Amino acid sequence: MAKSVVDLEMEKALDLAQKALDDNLHLLEVIEKGFGEGIKRVGDLWDEGEFFLPELMRGAQIMQAAVDLLQPHLEAQQSVRETRGKVLMATIEGDIHSIGKTIVSTMLRANGFEVVDLGADVKVETIISEAKKHQVNVIGISALLTTTMIGQKKVIDALEKHGIRNNFKVMLGGAPVTQSWVDECKADGYAENAVSAVKLTKKLCS
């Protein structure tokens, strides 16, 4: 199963997921140790510079398709795939670049997080109200432009103003974001890519 994800073979992955259902395998193990190992390996290959965006995205889509097929049957086995945490994702107001944020969302879902994806060009107030509404653990804010990254700081300032900064962990992403920017914003971390975003989210939710 892991191999089908790493080899980016959607049909094979779905066949194997169906076979797991037919053979009445322990589905939670199938997800976590089978396909889950695959998406982890996809992440490693990205880290090693072997995989790029298309492979990463395809791998996450295959993982998600397999999970979508198996998920409804988990209940019958009286097992639940526990969410690793709830994450709100948004690209900041004025920035239409949604792709990096979407990839992070896809990778987070594939890795067992519940994701509320607000899309791109999202106002600071909307991010705050949605984070409160969904009671997320982590707020992830993407900014691809040097002209828009200042908005990431505005979200954190607004959280502080509302007295709810400690209710959420805030992670930043986007090409111009650096550690010094994270320090300046008093954010909880930043990720350079979708794979490190998954690692960071795991850390922030632990």
Next chain:
Amino acid sequence: MDVLLDHLNKKGVLLFDGSMGTQLMLRGLNQGEIPDIWNIKKPNVVQEIFKNYFAAGSDLVQTATFRANPIALKSKNYENLIEKINKSSASLLKGICPEGKLIVGDIGPSGIFFPPVGEANFDELVSSFKQQAKVLAPYIDAFHLETFSDIQEMKAAIEGVKKITNKPIIASMTYNKKSRGFFTIMGDTLKNNITELTEAKISVIGANCTLGSTDFIELFKDMRTINDTLPMSVKPNAGQPILQNGKLVYKQSPEEFSKDMNAILNLNNGLLIIGGCCGTSPDHIKLLRQIINQRISG
């Protein structure tokens, strides 16, 4: 006739401009505002920046139309302004372009991606770039297709331009540095891109943005090794931005930037265009001018 190639043949090295976005931010461009809108909202400001680059010594200056293609504008509901923005920017530039200098029409990526990353299709992209090229073409001497991370989208842009005009094209991809070399975020290699761009019959093979000038030395070296036929163009960033007193600034000085660019000139053995991307200013360009002139006279 390739007017760009004529200029290159005459001078050997041509000086491009520096960043437009960073310059607009210094003049009050708000967070989230599309810089391209300033072509119609604050035309005098945009024109002043064009002027500053020519005054600093640029041989070519490009229009402020990086995001003025229909798909990118649509995402901000500005698609009805495509003609107005592109026309205004090109006219502003033409209005102040000194004799003997060149006007370049700037075209950036659409912001959408091919599957599996997104849902773009090739024909839709060709049509979008064609629309922008059609408005720019009458005013300009050459096109700069820049900051593309997907060679397929670049090919769509080239096709879009070529449907309108035979004017020269500078095609610049944007690269990340990995342990195995330089790749775009889509995984396109230098070798693949240079092969594809050569086959697409463009005039100049380029790279811009993402990396700072120091990384560009190695990038240029690798590009030069693969490409031994076409002229090249490099526009690095002035390092990476940091926040200072609530404002984003690029810390790399014109001197540091120029030192790296001089190293690129030392490696160069062909026709070359050099300039700057994010964070570079007329001061960076001015110093580059001095270096180029010194090399000629020295």
